[in-house]
Amino acid sequence: MTRILSGIQPSGQIHLGNYLGAIKNWVEEQETAESFYTVVDLHAITVEHNPEALRRSTQELVMGLFALGLDQSKSKTFLQSHVAQHCQLSWLMECTVTFGELNRMTQFKDKGKGDEKVRAGLFTYPALMVADILLYQADKVPVGDDQKQHLELARTAAQRFNNAYGDVFVVPSPMIPSIGARVMDLQDPTRKMSKSSASDAGLIYVFEEPESIQKKLRKAVTDAEGRVEYEPNIPERAGVNNLLEIYSAIDGRSPTEIASEYTSYGSLKSDLSEVVISHLAPFRKRYHEYLTDPSELGRQLKIGSDAAQEVAQKTLESAMSAIGFLKPIP
Secondary structure (H helix, E strand, O other), X not given: OOEEEEEEOOOOOOEHXXXXXXHHHHHHHOOOOEEEEEEOHHHHHHOOOOHHHHHHHHHHHHHHHHHOOOOOOOOEEEEXXXXXXXXXXXXXXXXXXXXXXXXXXXXXXXXXXXXXXOOHXXXXXXXXXXXXXXXXXXXXXXXOHHHHHXXXXXXXXXXXXXXXXXXOOOOOEEEOOOOOOOOEOOOOOOOEOOOOOOOHHHOXXXXXXXXHHHHHHHOOOOOOOOOOOOOOOXXXXXXXXXXXXXXXHHHOOOHHHHHOOOOOHHHHHHHHHHHHHHHHHHHHHHHHHHHHOHHHHHHHHHHHHHHXXXXXXXXXXXXXXXXXXXXXXX
């Protein structure tokens, strides 16, 4: 069975872009693949953060993942910080990748901006991301376009380590969803839907109240054309294209087929609101059930971390032995 690994940062509420671009696919993949999904909370401390906010956002994210359909009997979901092998293998990967490779990572350039006071972890965290991937000997890693560079570094590190010390790591391949992979901001459809947006008017949160979802979709930016047609290669049609792609990702039909049923943006937005709200309703219900029983969340997380540690420890021991460390006495 193919093994899949993916991760998500606890940086805020889950929005529709997170769900349609990744989590919906994760839920489907757990039916056909051996899947490991990690909440990468260690990555969250590479920049200034509030400890209590980190605890809250981590808890909310994990509850959201389980509410959206991740099932510990089918896949394993866990916190990165609960599996110590991530940090241990990260040091081996820091000693495998090069300064030049880390220096070329675009996210460090974007967030660091040449500031000498930037945390060293922001520079080296791609090595931790490499460890995240390689620990689980994943065949495939679902990634968006903005994460391709990190996966390429993982592939390079795996090949370099294997060539130097023997075959230890599986060299992972990217798996990029074709539709729904890039849900765009409702107010600026040239930008990816993101929690870093200046306003949340362009974001739909998966556990948001139905009335708020309806309001945001009603105000979604389209264009002056007035034609409901799917034209993905025309930048000026980005707004209506985004609405049709969201509809398609939930409904299953092609954007072109959906577009053929509408003659106005108003009716498209109205029906899309109903589709989105109806689709998200059972998830909201399960999310609130976790809110009333927080002990269940801890139990579920332990199931995930125990399973992850079992796989990760085997990989770590193989890597440490291959690189030349003495094995500890049991």
